[in-house]
Amino acid sequence: MSRRLIGPAVAGLLIALSAGSLTAQTMRKVEYRAALDGRGNLRIWNMSGSIRVTGWDKDSVAVSGAVPADQRFGCGGGAAGVKCAVDLAARYDGIEPGSTLMFMVPRRIQLWVKSSSADILVNNFEGDLEAYSVSGRIRVEGRVQTLAVETMAGAVDVPASSVTLRAKTAGGPISITGDVEDAQVRSVTGNIAISHSRVQRGSFESISGNTIWRGTVLPGAGLEFGSHSGTIELRLSPATGGDIAVSTFAGSVKSEFGPATFVRARDLKGRELQVALPGTTDARITIRNFKGSTLLLKQ
Amino acid sequence: MNQHLTESQLNDYVDGAVDARSRAAIEAHHAKCAVCRSELQAMRSLVAEIGELPAQITPSRDLRAGIAERIARAEHHTVPAKQGTIRVMRRARFLAAAAVLVLATTTLTRWWVLRDTSDAPVAPALPPAPSAPLPVAFRTEEARYHDAIAELQRTLERSRAELAPQTIAILERNLFIIDRAIAESRAALAQDPANNDLSRMVLSAYEQKLQLLQRAQVSVL
Numbered sequence: 297m298s299r300r301l302i303g304p305a306v307a308g309l310l311i312a313l314s315a316g317s318l319t320a321q322t323m324r325k326v327e328y329r330a331a332l333d334g335r336g337n338l339r340i341w342n343m344s345g346s347i348r349v350t351g352w353d354k355d356s357v358a359v360s361g362a363v364p365a366d367q368r369f370g371c372g373g374g375a376a377g378v379k380c381a382v383d384l385a386a387r388y389d390g391i392e393p394g395s396t397l398m399f400m401v402p403r404r405i406q407l408w409v410k411s412s413s414a415d416i417l418v419n420n421f422e423g424d425l426e427a428y429s430v431s432g433r434i435r436v437e438g439r440v441q442t443l444a445v446e447t448m449a450g451a452v453d454v455p456a457s458s459v460t461l462r463a464k465t466a467g468g469p470i471s472i473t474g475d476v477e478d479a480q481v482r483s484v485t486g487n488i489a490i491s492h493s494r495v496q497r498g499s500f501e502s503i504s505g506n507t508i509w510r511g512t513v514l515p516g517a518g519l520e521f522g523s524h525s526g527t528i529e530l531r532l533s534p535a536t537g538g539d540i541a542v543s544t545f546a547g548s549v550k551s552e553f554g555p556a557t558f559v560r561a562r563d564l565k566g567r568e569l570q571v572a573l574p575g576t577t578d579a580r581i582t583i584r585n586f587k588g589s590t591l592l593l594k595q
Numbered sequence: 596m597n598q599h600l601t602e603s604q605l606n607d608y609v610d611g612a613v614d615a616r617s618r619a620a621i622e623a624h625h626a627k628c629a630v631c632r633s634e635l636q637a638m639r640s641l642v643a644e645i646g647e648l649p650a651q652i653t654p655s656r657d658l659r660a661g662i663a664e665r666i667a668r669a670e671h672h673t674v675p676a677k678q679g680t681i682r683v684m685r686r687a688r689f690l691a692a693a694a695v696l697v698l699a700t701t702t703l704t705r706w707w708v709l710r711d712t713s714d715a716p717v718a719p720a721l722p723p724a725p726s727a728p729l730p731v732a733f734r735t736e737e738a739r740y741h742d743a744i745a746e747l748q749r750t751l752e753r754s755r756a757e758l759a760p761q762t763i764a765i766l767e768r769n770l771f772i773i774d775r776a777i778a779e780s781r782a783a784l785a786q787d788p789a790n791n792d793l794s795r796m797v798l799s800a801y802e803q804k805l806q807l808l809q810r811a812q813v814s815v816l
Contacts, residue, residue, distance in 0.1 A: 327601075370638055372609070412759070412814070430762050430814045446810050448765045466769040466807055484769040484803060503769075503776050503803055522799055524776035543792040545783050566790065586780050586796050 322365040332357040337406035341381040345394025351403025351421040361397035513579040522584045529591040537575030546587035740801040747808040
């Protein structure tokens, strides 16, 4: 082996051996069961690995899973509220294999989940949920009352319907397909996609992430879209009626409604572009896009 | 009861969720088993520390009243109050050689991440005062954002060591993008101070910055 190859070979060996030692780390099973009121609350801390929460029709919480042997798992509390945590002393961020935890919970409780790199999946749930991660993916299914999800870089996926939805990311993409009465969605660089979701009131904002809306708009709905430099694309079904007001400082607007239109900001001279939609609903849509493209397209 | 107690038994015992007979058996086992006594003590410590973790997520007290009120109106939640850190004794599981290798890998990873972040562009300074006077309402709102953001940045700086390098990298990249957006839209507003849409765009970018910093604070345990 030539000298030039020795350095990379040693580094590769180190990485391979250490990765092997990590994956070979012993896991141990954990279990916990406790009474929990149907409207009680549960708080979960698990920084790395995965957290799966499923609603059921019992007044109790049941936890099962696997935790690295050198980490602690514990739960405490009473029927009104339970807290469960895996060793919080370490900063994992995906370096360790992490803990795999599965929770069965009364479906209408108040649920609070915090992770760093752990993925969070909640399904068959009908209560109030707050979920936080740094890089872990968050997915919520069911018919949630109030839903607040925040992540720095993780993806947010919400097929759940909810009364209120607050979803925020820095770089993570946000996908919404469930029905929402009141949605407030923000990202910095992450893309926002709302597909065939029935939203009564919605505010969708990004700095540079793109926003795509696909589907119809409910009668009387009020929607606001904002971006600094991202593309805002609305693909609207023919049934959608009402008005769209677009303001842009340095961007452009392309519309397929009415006479096909393509205008640049300088053509608007500070005025809003008003677009009338042909359908029978009376939605009100406002778009503010500083310098990104705005596309109003027929679905 | 000759075998060691299971974690489930320990949890139930700590929670007081065992009947008298089981309790007696567990206590008899504890009396003669140092391993389980140690496990029980660690479990009690963990549960006690879990109990100290926040029961609710409440708005940060750092924020000025006006901003906090706006956020409370618009948002459902924000930043947790000071959270305790659980310090649980971690048992050594790796051989010394493996530990050295892990350390080597971690060091390489950290070097790579930190090298990456050190190359990140520096956020632009706040824009200079505009040539045309901006509306008082806008300036008042902007000043509130400045104060709240500065307070959050100071808080984060103090806890920077508790943030993972990856989190710092994400935060800095996104702050840079937001600051650039603020600078651009604010410069445009300076040329057209009466433009309400521009005013809203600038304030919206400030709001994004504030919320990003709050998210970073949430990630600090």
